[in-house]
Amino acid sequence: MNVNVQFREEGNRIYGVIEGEIDTYTAPMLREELEVITINKSSIIELDLSKVTYMDSTGLGVFVAFYKKVLKENAELKLVRLSSRLARLFEITGLSELMDIETDKKVEPANECI
Amino acid sequence: MKELKVQYQKVLSDYLLNQNESNLYIGQNLVRQLMKSNVSPEDLVSIHKQSLEYIVPDLPDSVLNSFDFLIEVMVDFGLMLKEHQSLLLKQEEIRIEMEIAAKIQNLLLETKIPKPNGLDIGMVSVPVRKMNGDYVHFMHDDGKYFSVAVTDVVGKGVPAALCMSMVKYGLDTLEYANNNPSYVLEVLNRIIEKSVDDSMFVSMFYGRYDLEKDIFTFGSAGHEPALYYNSKQQTFTDLDSNGLLLGVLPEMKYSQTDIHLSENDFIIMITDGVTEFRKMDNFDSRTYIKELAKSLNHLSAQEMCEKIFEYLNKLQDFLLEDDFTIVTIKKY
Known part of the structure; x- marks a missing residue:
């Protein structure tokens, strides 16, 4: 079980691709990885979750804490390419009303074929 | 401690006379007893040196010096062992505290x-x-x-x-x-x-x-x-x-x-x-x-x-x- 994040910066935009499973054991690792990002006032941070194969509620905790941090800096956070399973977690918890979340329609059918 | 030293001398001299399994086994058991009495690795090397000096009186200086060297080197191992033992103790304390906390939580x-x-x-x-x-x-x-x-x-x-x-x-x-x-x-x-x-x-x-x-x-x-x-x-x-x-x-x-x-x-x-x-x-x-x-x-x-x-x-x-x-x- 592992999780890692690859970052790419383009001007004030930061793209991150998260890969792996996010649970009680890996959530602290993810938190550390996200803490490394320097957030400026106009930063737009986009996290791609299409390679996250599993996430439990501790993972949600990490994203909410990060979202609050980004909000404090007046920057923007976007979570993109969520599988339907992940998107459901954000919906049930009411977080999808609060955060900018995009599901990936291209990813979903592939997931269901497995 | 003195008694253990005498025993070590005896066991070592037996082994030097006859290197069989049974003498080796007796040695292993003795070391376990030494560990129980908290004898550190460097102390054990020191006991070994003294025993050897007694059993083989005319050892060359180089051999004796090499043991002094080994004693110094073993000090770090000894410290590591102590640290490990104290961690085990702490872990046990934490486990007991956790159990009590879980009981209290269940009650609350x-x-x-x-x-x-x-x-x-x-x-x-x-x-x-x-x-x-x-x-x-x-x-x-x-x-x-x-x-x-x-x-x-x-x-x-x-x-x-x-x-x-x-x-x-x-x-x-x-x-x-x-x-x-x-x-x-x-x-x-x-x-x-x-x-x-x-x-x-x-x-x-x-x-x-x-x-x-x-x-x-x-x-x-x-x-x-x-x-x-x-x-x-x-x-x-x-x-x-x-x-x-x-x-x-x-x-x-x-x-x-x-x-x-x-x-x-x-x-x-x-x-x-x-x-x-x-x-x-x-x-x-x-x-x-x-x-x-x-x-x-x-x-x-x-x-x-x-x-x-x-x-x-x-x-x-x-x-x-x-x-x-x-x-x-x-x-x-």
Whole structure:
């Protein structure tokens, strides 16, 4: 079980691709990885979750804490390419009303074929 | 100590005379005794040097010097060993403290199932570790209302347990069962938002039952939707609302909804430990639970909870991944 994040910066935009499973054991690792990002006032941070194969509620905790941090800096956070399973977690918890979340329609059918 | 030294000398001289298995075995046993008496590695080398000097009187200086060198080198090993021993001791202390804490938590968060007129209530709550991150709170003050809160703290173990005690006292201060779910959720959200760190939240399903009118009013803060079964129509309805998890933002508003229950209707409230199956990607757990509950409707609420737990636990090869809580309310 592992999780890692690859970052790419383009001007004030930061793209991150998260890969792996996010649970009680890996959530602290993810938190550390996200803490490394320097957030400026106009930063737009986009996290791609299409390679996250599993996430439990501790993972949600990490994203909410990060979202609050980004909000404090007046920057923007976007979570993109969520599988339907992940998107459901954000919906049930009411977080999808609060955060900018995009599901990936291209990813979903592939997931269901497995 | 002196006695052990003499013994070591004897065992070593026996071995030097005859290098057989049995002499070696005696040596190994002696070393275990030395370890029990807290003889450090460097002390052991020193004993070895003295014994050898006694047994073989004319040893060349180079051999004796090499032992002095070895004694110095072994000092670090000795320190490491001490550190390891003290860690073991600390670990044992922590384990005992954890056990006491778990016992206290169980006492504090003990849930008694009330027996209001006209309702049959059942519950199963199983923690995956020592401390439970799920909590069920019932209120029934002999009046016309009965209320229930099913909660799940994001996170597990000790931090979750501490947070849960706070939720319990928050609920206790509300005192009466007649409060509106939306009000209860708003108050708790304020308490939790103020006092918990940024990555800890609580999901809660709160329901109030009007025992005279058979109206169940519910609200949810980011919780897994409950299931309502209408026995006349033989259909299930998800009791969901888009309320945000407790503790994320201050001053949140929560909505509430009324449903009317008739004879043989039931409501099943669950935590995500009941529906999340990590190893079964495409398994539709909610549909499975619905089918199962429908087939178990002839049982009492408690038996239903126990059977559902039994089936779901079996499905996961008896390896729970998350705290598991299920509460059933049946109208009779």
